[in-house]
Amino acid sequence: MDAINAEIFTLTYGSMVRQLIADLEDVNEVNKQLDTMGYNIGIRLIDEFLAKSKTGKCIDFRDTADKIAKVGFKMFLNTSAAVANWNADSTECSLILEDNPLTDFVELPENYAGLSYCNVLCGVIRGALEMVNINVSCSFVKDVLRGDDVSELRLKLLSQMHETYPYKDDD
């Protein structure tokens, strides 16, 4: 798989976020915009992931989270995440990123404390899973840029849709 220099990637992402802040002037709007951008990336990215990793179906949500953490993050960010903190019904979990290439060289100034710098990742995961009929919500609960020791993404399974015949018999 083609790889690009990690520093160029990091710096490009940084300048993009900077530009968004300048354009939108409100951190919540920026967070929302990053999520939307990620979503649009995700709905395309899923096919590349499936074609290159040659994975088949996932048995359950645990399997899905494992694949995202071990295969997905490895393939697209060259890092891997740990899956932890499952709730009792296996519908919520956390992806813990110890090393996140997006946050290299980044310091968050105090007046932007509400900014979820890597929010694009949430969107990517949400979009990609939606294409395989799994609806999730995804958000950062811990962020190294806000002084936590690791970055933690919380994934919550909302519903798994079924494949149904999209037309009525009379059509």
Added chain:
Amino acid sequence: MMFGLFFSLKTFAAAMDPRTDTKSQLGAPLRIGESCTFRSFRTNNYKLHFLESPSGIKIVLNTDPNAGDLRDNLSYIYGLYVEYVMKNPLYTPGEPFKCELFLRNLFQFVKTIGL
């Protein structure tokens, strides 16, 4: 018509699966990628190969009835689709596409496998 054929064949294949304990009703909704699916069928004049990705992309290849297992080739075509259609910024996912570069590479690949 194609879509209806695949849809019915898939649910039929799943309902016939002898390895699952719980039989789903024929035509009952399935999760994408759940249970088994069919890979090809053969008539006296042609053979139809079928690949469906978990994201719902379906690839169909019609060949000579004597052709062997083409699953690897189908997944290569899936790779081409990703490279030239999905990564094309002008393409909106879900729309029909007409992409010169994809077609050219597809024809070239089909020629090299000699079908």
